[in-house]
Structure formats: C-alpha cells, structure tokens
Amino acid sequence: MSLTKRTLAELIGTFWLVLGGCGSAVLAAGFPELGIGFAGVALAFGLTVLTMAYAIGHISGCHLNPAVSIGLAAGGRFNPRDLPAYIIAQVVGAAIAAAVVYIVASGQEGFSLAGGLAANGFGEHSPGGYPLVSALVIEIVLTAAFLFVIMGATDRRAPAGFAPIAIGLCLTLIHLISIPVTNTSVNPARSTGPALIVGDWALDQLWLFWLAPIVGGIIGGVLYRCLCEPQGDTSASPRQQDAATA
Numbered sequence: 001m002s003l004t005k006r007t008l009a010e011l012i013g014t015f016w017l018v019l020g021g022c023g024s025a026v027l028a029a030g031f032p033e034l035g036i037g038f039a040g041v042a043l044a045f046g047l048t049v050l051t052m053a054y055a056i057g058h059i060s061g062c063h064l065n066p067a068v069s070i071g072l073a074a075g076g077r078f079n080p081r082d083l084p085a086y087i088i089a090q091v092v093g094a095a096i097a098a099a100v101v102y103i104v105a106s107g108q109e110g111f112s113l114a115g116g117l118a119a120n121g122f123g124e125h126s127p128g129g130y131p132l133v134s135a136l137v138i139e140i141v142l143t144a145a146f147l148f149v150i151m152g153a154t155d156r157r158a159p160a161g162f163a164p165i166a167i168g169l170c171l172t173l174i175h176l177i178s179i180p181v182t183n184t185s186v187n188p189a190r191s192t193g194p195a196l197i198v199g200d201w202a203l204d205q206l207w208l209f210w211l212a213p214i215v216g217g218i219i220g221g222v223l224y225r226c227l228c229e230p231q232g233d234t235s236a237s238p239r240q241q242d243a244a245t246a
Contacts, residue, residue: 003082003085005060006059006085007085007088007089010063010090013055013063013064014089014091014093014094014189015093017049017093017097018098018101019048020047021044021118021190022118022190022193023104024044025044026117026118027101028040029041042176042179043172046173047172049062049168050164050167052064053164053167062164063078063086064090064187065190066214067187067213067217068146069087070214070218070221071216071218074225075147075221075225076221076229077154077221090189093189095192098117098196098197099193102197105117116194116202120183120185120191120195121135121183121205122181122182122205126180126181127179127180128180130180132208136212138177140216140219142178143215144223145220146186146216146220147221151220151221153166153167182209188213191210192210195209
C-alpha cells in the first residue's frame with residue numbers, strides 16, 4: 001500500500017477518533033438528565049478505535065496517534081521513515097474533527113469555549129484539579145500500558161482478528177482511569193485538535209500532552225520488545241505490520 005493511501009487512512013481514522021471521543025464529551029457527556037458521563041465518553045473513545053481498526057487496520061495499521069506510531073517504531077513494528085507523514089496526517093485529522101465539533105457545539109445558545117472543548121489540562125484545567133506531576137505520571141504510565149497491549153494484541157502469536165477488540169477496550173479502560181486527571185490524552189494528535197481551537201491555556205499546556213505520551217509510547221514499545229519478542233526474531237510478520245493497532 002502506498003504511503004499516500006496509508007496517511008490518508010490515518011487522517012480519516014484520527015478524524016473519527018476525535019469526532020467520536022471529543023464530540024461525545026462536548027455534546028453528550030453533560031446533557032441534562034440523560035448525559036452519558038465519564039463512562040460514556042470512555043466507551044466512545046474505545047469504540048472509535050475498535051470500529052476504525054476494522055475499517056483501516058489493513059491499510060495503515062490504524063495508529064491514529066503519534067505516540068502509537070513512535071512507540072511501534074521503537075518496538076520494531078513500524079518504519080521510522082514513515083513517522084513524519086503519519087504524524088502530520090494524524091494531527092490534521094484531529095484538527096478537522098475538533099473544528100467540526102466546535103461548529104456543531106457553537107450552534108447551541110450559551111455555548112462557550114470556557115468549557116474547554118474536551119481539551120486536556122492539568123492544575124486548574126484538570127477536571128479533578130490534579131497537578132502537573134500527577135498528569136505527567138498518569139499519561140506516561142497509561143500510554144506505556146497502551147503500547148504494551150497493542151504490541152501484544154498484534155503479535156503473530158496472539159489470536160488473529162481480536163486485536164481491535166482488545167485495543168479498543170484498553171483505550172476505554174484508560175479513559176475510565178484518567179478522565180478526572182487530564183481529560184485523558186495518551187494521544188498528542190487528540191490533544192492538539194481541541195487545543196488549536198481553545199488556544200490560551202490549552203496551547204500553553206499542550207507540551208505535556210506531546211511529551212508524556214511519546215515517552216510512554218517508547219517505554220511500552222521497547223518493554224514489550226525486550227520482554228516478549230522471540231530472541232533473535234524481532235521482525236514483524238505481515239499480520240503484525242498491517243494489523244489494527246490504535
């Protein structure tokens with residue numbers, strides 16, 4: 001598959017991730033009496049990955065996340081030369097989706113960007129008031145765990161065809177844990193889309209939501225490669241290279 005087609009798939013997939021995840025947080029989470037709440041938002045993020053993994057996993061690997069792409073490269077599952085194209089496509093897809101969410105949400109009377117448009121934050125911009133250190137630790141640890149699950153679920157020794165389910169449920173669990181801490185990033189592209197529209201504090205704090213997920217992604221990818229890859233065989237099978245990853 002050409003790099004152009006793969007990056008277009010990543011753009012579409014990341015658009016779906018941010019539209020579904022951030023859109024549910026902005027439009028449905030706090031809806032009076034019938035809002036889906038934290039659990040609903042967590043499930044929405046997981047479902048975006050699960051559905052898109054089956055749709056484009058065979059095209060691009062369905063990373064939808066710069067930290068995943070970088071972590072897979074560190075784990076020997078992705079060609080580092082393709083990283084710039086993938087990351088640009090992911091960020092563009094996230095930005096377009098955030099713009100769509102904003103256009104829809106701003107149609108409601110009384111809407112204000114003061115609500116954050118599901119942007120990630122720490123300190124006074126954390127849903128639970130958690131400080132920078134808490135945000136840094138949770139984002140690194142959860143992204144590392146995410147990459148570890150992705151690497152394991154797409155291992156050629158794992159049951160074929162179930163990777164999207166495991167990975168989607170893992171992302172759901174990650175959100176259940178950390179929405180109160182940072183609004184959950186584990187994905188620099190997902191953080192960048194809303195931050196570009198909110199501006200101000202969201203852009204000021206965006207550095208953490210690039211740094212922490214990338215560090216965590218590298219840790220998770222390298223950890224799986226060191227502990228679980230067969231010795232003397234770090235090459236990926238065709239299924240590993242093309243399997244849905246996140």
